[in-house]
Amino acid sequence: MTTHSFALPIIIFxxxxxxxxxxxxxxxxxxxxxxxxxxxxxxxxxxxYLFWLIAILAQLNPLxxxxxxxxxxxxxxxxxx
Amino acid sequence: xxxxxxxxxxxxxQLFLPxxxxxxxxxxxxxxxxxxxxxLNESVSAFQRRFTVDIRRCExxxxxxTFLEEQxxxxxxxxxxxxGRLPAPPPRDLLRIQEExxxxxxxxxxxxxxxxxxxTQLHQLQLHSAVLQQNHGPPPAAAHTDGxxxxxxxxxxxxxxxxxxxxxxxxxxxxxxxxAAALERLLWRACRGFLIASFxxxxxxxxxxxxxxxxxxxxxxxxxxxxxxxxxxxxxxxCFHCYIFPFLEEEAARHGTLQQLQQQSQELQEVLRxxxxxxxxxxxxxxxxxxxxxxxxxxxxxxxxxxxxCSVSSTxxxxxxxxxxxxxxxxxxxxxxRESSSEAGVSAVAHRISSRDMPPTLIxxxxxxxxxxxxxxxYGVGCYQEVNPAPYTIITFPFLFAVMFGDVGHGLLMFxxxxxxxxxxxxxAVRTAQxxxxxxxxxxxxxLLLMGLFSIYTGFIxxxxxxxxxxxxxxxxxxxAMANQSGWSDAFLSHHPLLTLDPNVTGVFLGPYPFGIDPxxxxxxxxxxxxxxxxxxxxxxxxxxxxxLATNHLSFLNSFKMKMSVILGVTHMAFGVLLGVFxxxxxxxxxxxxxxxMPELIFLLGLFGYLVFLxxxxxLCVTVTxxxxxxSILIHFINMFLFSSSPTNQPLYxxxxxxxxxxxxxxxxxxxxxxxxxxxxxxxxxxxxxxSPRPAVGQQDNNEDKARCVDSSDAYEKGWSSDEEKARxxxxxxxxxxxxxxxxxxxxxxxxxxxxxxxxxxxxYLRLWALSLAHxxxxxxxxxxxxxxxLRMCGEVGVVSVVLVLVFAAxxxxxxxxxxxxxxxxxxxxxxxxxxxxFQNKFYAGTGYKLSPFTFAIQDE
Numbered sequence: 001m002t003t004h005s006f007a008l009p010i011i012i013f014x015x016x017x018x019x020x021x022x023x024x025x026x027x028x029x030x031x032x033x034x035x036x037x038x039x040x041x042x043x044x045x046x047x048x049y050l051f052w053l054i055a056i057l058a059q060l061n062p063l064x065x066x067x068x069x070x071x072x073x074x075x076x077x078x079x080x081x
Numbered sequence: 082x083x084x085x086x087x088x089x090x091x092x093x094x095q096l097f098l099p100x101x102x103x104x105x106x107x108x109x110x111x112x113x114x115x116x117x118x119x120x121l122n123e124s125v126s127a128f129q130r131r132f133t134v135d136i137r138r139c140e141x142x143x144x145x146x147t148f149l150e151e152q153x154x155x156x157x158x159x160x161x162x163x164x165g166r167l168p169a170p171p172p173r174d175l176l177r178i179q180e181e182x183x184x185x186x187x188x189x190x191x192x193x194x195x196x197x198x199x200x201t202q203l204h205q206l207q208l209h210s211a212v213l214q215q216n217h218g219p220p221p222a223a224a225h226t227d228g229x230x231x232x233x234x235x236x237x238x239x240x241x242x243x244x245x246x247x248x249x250x251x252x253x254x255x256x257x258x259x260x261a262a263a264l265e266r267l268l269w270r271a272c273r274g275f276l277i278a279s280f281x282x283x284x285x286x287x288x289x290x291x292x293x294x295x296x297x298x299x300x301x302x303x304x305x306x307x308x309x310x311x312x313x314x315x316x317x318x319x320c321f322h323c324y325i326f327p328f329l330e331e332e333a334a335r336h337g338t339l340q341q342l343q344q345q346s347q348e349l350q351e352v353l354r355x356x357x358x359x360x361x362x363x364x365x366x367x368x369x370x371x372x373x374x375x376x377x378x379x380x381x382x383x384x385x386x387x388x389x390x391c392s393v394s395s396t397x398x399x400x401x402x403x404x405x406x407x408x409x410x411x412x413x414x415x416x417x418x419r420e421s422s423s424e425a426g427v428s429a430v431a432h433r434i435s436s437r438d439m440p441p442t443l444i445x446x447x448x449x450x451x452x453x454x455x456x457x458x459x460y461g462v463g464c465y466q467e468v469n470p471a472p473y474t475i476i477t478f479p480f481l482f483a484v485m486f487g488d489v490g491h492g493l494l495m496f497x498x499x500x501x502x503x504x505x506x507x508x509x510a511v512r513t514a515q516x517x518x519x520x521x522x523x524x525x526x527x528x529l530l531l532m533g534l535f536s537i538y539t540g541f542i543x544x545x546x547x548x549x550x551x552x553x554x555x556x557x558x559x560x561x562a563m564a565n566q567s568g569w570s571d572a573f574l575s576h577h578p579l580l581t582l583d584p585n586v587t588g589v590f591l592g593p594y595p596f597g598i599d600p601x602x603x604x605x606x607x608x609x610x611x612x613x614x615x616x617x618x619x620x621x622x623x624x625x626x627x628x629x630l631a632t633n634h635l636s637f638l639n640s641f642k643m644k645m646s647v648i649l650g651v652t653h654m655a656f657g658v659l660l661g662v663f664x665x666x667x668x669x670x671x672x673x674x675x676x677x678x679m680p681e682l683i684f685l686l687g688l689f690g691y692l693v694f695l696x697x698x699x700x701l702c703v704t705v706t707x708x709x710x711x712x713s714i715l716i717h718f719i720n721m722f723l724f725s726s727s728p729t730n731q732p733l734y735x736x737x738x739x740x741x742x743x744x745x746x747x748x749x750x751x752x753x754x755x756x757x758x759x760x761x762x763x764x765x766x767x768x769x770x771x772x773s774p775r776p777a778v779g780q781q782d783n784n785e786d787k788a789r790c791v792d793s794s795d796a797y798e799k800g801w802s803s804d805e806e807k808a809r810x811x812x813x814x815x816x817x818x819x820x821x822x823x824x825x826x827x828x829x830x831x832x833x834x835x836x837x838x839x840x841x842x843x844x845x846y847l848r849l850w851a852l853s854l855a856h857x858x859x860x861x862x863x864x865x866x867x868x869x870x871x872l873r874m875c876g877e878v879g880v881v882s883v884v885l886v887l888v889f890a891a892x893x894x895x896x897x898x899x900x901x902x903x904x905x906x907x908x909x910x911x912x913x914x915x916x917x918x919x920f921q922n923k924f925y926a927g928t929g930y931k932l933s934p935f936t937f938a939i940q941d942e
Contacts, residue, residue, distance in 0.1 A: 003591045003592050004554070004557050004591055004592030004593060004594065004595055005592060006592060006593060008595070009593075009595035009596070032084070033447070035084075035085065035086060035472070036085055036450060036472050036475070039472045039473065039475070039476075040472075040475055040476055043473055043475075043476035043477060043480075044476050044480075047476060047477065047480040048480075048538060050648070050649070050652065051480075051484070051538075051539065051542060051645075051649075052542060052596070052597075054641075054644070054645045054648055054649075055542050055597055055598060055641070055645075056593050056594070056595070056596075057593075057697065057700045057701065058640075058641040058644065058645075058700060059557070059593040059594055059598070059599060059641075060593045060700055060701065061700065061701070061702075061703060061704045061705055062584050062590060062637070062705060063584075063703070063705060063708040063711050064581065064583075064584070064633075064636070064637075064708065065558065065563075065581055065582030065583055065584045065589060065590065066558060066581070066582050066601050066631030066633065066634065066637075067579050067580065067581040067582075067631050067632050067633040068560070068579070068580060068581075068582065068631055068632070069578060069579060069632065070574040070575065070577060070578055070579070070580060073560060073564065073569065073574055073580065074571075074574060076560050076561075077560070077561070077564060
């Protein structure tokens with residue numbers, strides 16, 4: 001029965017992927033593969049953040065709710081006190 | 082950016098190799114593997130080239146090597162791998178190697194011939210002894226008399242009656258067992274009444290000299306009378322290829338012969354042993370010589386083939402070669418040439434020359450990036466110095482695969498399998514495995530690793546683990562609140578099999594699930610106890626958890642996944658168009674930035690970027706209070722193109738119609754810009770350069786050269802780096818034709834492809850939705866039909882557990898076969914298609930060729 005906030009996950013995940021995608025490249029050691037590793041970090045951050053963002057935005061304002069069988073509702077109400 | 086961003090700079094070098102040192106120089110270059118030789122003698126046939134004789138000799142040597150290898154293999158010995166680095170031997174050594182090899186081959190042939198002859202002889206002797214030893218029972222003629230008889234009794238009373246001249250003769254021999262019956266039949270038919278034949282199997286098996294297999298021979302003893310019969314019998318036995326041996330009547334004589342034979346065979350066996358010893362000695366020598374020789378001769382032949390591609394300079398003092406070499410490797414090349422030609426008085430030199438041909442593409446990869454580069458190269462090797470899609474593919478390919486495959490459990494299995502391969506990659510057993518399917522999987526181990534990793538992530542977001550949802554956080558939907566506020570009594574519930582939670586009711590929807598899709602497990606802390614103990618349906622007594630997915634779960638998921646596919650698709654394609662910017666900047670085609678990239682971006686983002694905007698706007702701003710009258714994006718989008726409106730569809734925001742009309746008009750206006758912009762600009766430039774007075778050669782700027790060479794259809798194929806431009810003499814290219822129709826045609830095709838492609842490619846990304854749906858459903862079905870059956874069983878713990886083991890075995894096998902292998906391959910293929918077609922056709926030409934340096938490396942493995 002916990003109300004999920006919207007702002008908190010946004011802040012957490014944006015900072016997380018932002019650190020990986022924007023701050024991470026500065027810490028990659030110099031070497032022949034530096035460019036590739038930086039590309040990989042940024043691409044990973046963008047892809048994963050975008051995917052997570054789509055998932056949470058899609059559930060922000062649901063226009064319809066889940067349809068449950070009456071058996072399920074019984075089970076939940078009367079078995080699990 | 083690392084060297085994977087675009088191809089390295091590759092230049093054409095001209096090598097001057099003094100004749101004396103040419104072989105050594107090329108051999109050294111082969112060891113280093115730096116340059117790709119160009120064939121300067123293309124017009125010359127293979128027989129007329131300079132070093133054909135040497136190549137012939139090498140090939141003959143190779144034939145001898147093959148023969149020796151065959152002999153070693155037949156003897157059951159293995160060839161040890163060559164140790165150390167073996168450079169190509171100088172030409173004068175070829176003669177020595179040839180002589181040695183010939184000698185060994187001849188010796189081997191002789192010894193083997195002798196060996197074979199001895200064995201055949203031994204076989205004969207053994208057969209003879211077997212025949213003599215064979216006891217064929219009492220002499221056949223004695224069977225006619227009743228009562229006991231002894232060998233001493235003459236067969237017929239002598240000199241009695243008219244048949245006194247008849248004498249019994251014997252023929253003894255051996256025949257192959259399968260022919261024995263036929264022989265017996267034929268003898269009976271031909272000579273019956275005049276002979277008595279007795280066939281017996283030999284006591285021991287003898288080794289056949291040719292095949293080495295043990296064979297049981299049939300020995301026979303034929304007693305006959307009459308000369309003609311004797312001749313007939315001889316002819317028949319000749320036909321059947323039998324061995325005939327003299328058979329003496331007296332026992333003692335036979336004994337004597339037998340002893341002689343045994344003595345002879347013993348001597349022969351000793352000689353045979355000696356011969357075998359010598360044979361193994363020779364084979365040992367071959368074993369030592371062969372591995373080195375093979376490598377050396379192979380390298381020598383490769384060097385001569387490369388030398389054949391060089392042309393001879395007019396003074397016949399040196400060979401001239403042209404080769405492609407990476408600019409980075411030029412110092413190493415020059416050093417190698419200096420070192421190899423230090424013995425000869427003159428040193429070999431290399432210097433750069435300009436070329437009109439497109440250089441080969443060289444992208445250096447390590448074992449991690451190699452598999453991704455090979456995926457890109459499978460579609461087409463990039464043109465020289467165009468942007469390489471591979472570094473982005475390292476992440477986007479596993480990501481798009483994971484979007485279609487998303488399941489934590491399956492992703493974890495794939496990840497662990499790939500991890501096992503990666504950790505074991507240095508073991509020699511793993512590397513030298515010959516199985517092709519294993520080699521394919523092993524070559525893509527890093528690919529599988531990343532694919533598995535991303536699948537675990539998307540599996541968490543989809544909230545699927547072997548099709549079961551996990552509740553990391555409590556669900557955001559409360560059944561209790563709905564039940565309480567809607568008055569769901571038991572009677573009400575029994576009349577309505579399906580009920581929907583309405584998010585409009587306060588307390589039912591408690592916020593979006595923070596990480597992924599809500600598992601929809603109704604909250605546990607629901608009801609202030611009503612206490613009625615109801616008779617619950619029978620399945621409630623089973624001890625498994627209820628993951629109660631709503632029956633309309635798919636309605637929500639489909640909407641979510643479709644919109645996700647469109648958003649990811651538009652993003653991916655816009656990224657592709659942006660990558661084209663790097664190409665235009667590098668090849669100094671700034672006009673294409675304004676006349677192609679800009680219209681393309683406006684078209685794509687104005688139409689499909691706007692669609693993405695609509696989707697996100699609706700997610701953010703249309704709350705549940707307006708759920709009944711929620712606007713439909715699809716109808717808005719269709720009306721946008723048709724310039725019409727539906728009265729029942731509410732606008733999303735004020736001024737929406739104006740904005741949409743403006744965007745469509747803008748996008749349509751971009752089409753003629755895209756179609757005519759570049760051709761008109763190029764035409765204008767060409768006309769300007771034609772009419773303007775020609776300045777001195779050195780002052781023509783590079784753009785002019787570029788303009789002339791971008792005339793033909795594949796524009797930037799010819800636009801390589803500016804260094805090459807400076808080196809070229811511009812005077813020769815002034816007469817390049819600007820064929821307006823060709824340029825227009827090319828641009829028209831490009832425009833149509835892009836505009837129509839925008840729509841079809843965006844729709845193509847919907848396969849992300851389709852495949853992820855298929856995977857989720859297959860996974861669900863497998864669980865429901867297989868595993869749940871096992872988990873639902875009621876009964877004795879022992880029986881149930883055994884059945885559960887079998888059920889789990891079936892579940893595991895089908896998971897791996899159907900969901901991992903089949904679905905994995907399917908998602909792999911579709912992700913590949915999305916990259917090759919939808920992403921790469923925005924910026925990638927892929928019509929180049931790879932730099933394949935002259936190297937001996939292949940045979941060293």
